[in-house]
Amino acid sequence: MKLNPTVAGVTTARIQPENQRGGAPGARTKPGKTNTEPVVSIDSIMSRRVVTVGFDDTLATAKSIFDEAKFHHLLVVEHGELHGVVSDRDLLRAISPFIGSTVESARDVNTLNKRVHQIMSRKPITLRPEAEIADAVELLLAHKISCIPIVDEQFRPVGIVSWRDILRALASQNPAAGQAAGT
Incomplete structure (x- = not known):
């Protein structure tokens, strides 16, 4: 897999689509493998419920x-293109811990007036829907991130995959693991 920078400043993994060979929806086989060893595409496990904010949202x-x-991640979109990600942890680091407490002051409340672009992670690592789960795992581990936005050819978000989505998919392939995980 090769990471390529783009004009919009978003880094995406370019994955060449493989031939569909039957099997479960979203499942493919790697060249040289039999149909008994399906490879599940990101498209089949990604969350299509994508919530976005703009650069200047507070x-x-x-x-x-x-x-x-x-959920734990918001995608930052401007003119339809993905430009960043804000996690709930990014937000917690940026705002005062005293908000909503009895010792809250005007200065604490003013931290909520900062703009999303001030705390977002820029140039997010992305994948295309036809990528494989293994590609997502590799990126999550290599970059120490907790989600990967899924984008189309114009870098418009079409979904998002988190480490939880991947664990759910793997657990569903192993019934014993799925019962232990509560699925």
Whole structure:
């Protein structure tokens, strides 16, 4: 796999699509392997529910989204193109720990007025939908990240894959692991 910088400043892994050879939806086989060893594509496990924010949205906006939702990453999009990622941990590091407490001050509340572009991770590592789970695992480990935005040819987000999605997919392939994980 080769990482290529792009005009938009987003780094994406260029994965050449392989021939479909039947099997489960999203499953392919590697060249030289039989149909009994499917390779699952990112497209089949990615979350298609992508929530985005803009560069100039406030941290208060991001906080309210995280407070209401059950996910940990927001994609930063401008003119339809992906430019960054904000995690719930990025947000917690950027705002005052005293917000919502009895000792909260105006200075603490003002940390919510910062803009998303001030704390986002820029030039996110991305994959295309036809990439394999192994490609995602390699990127997650190599770059010490917890999610990978999935983009189309114009770098528009079409999904997101987290390490939890990968674990769920692997657990579903192994019934004993799935029961232990509560799936």
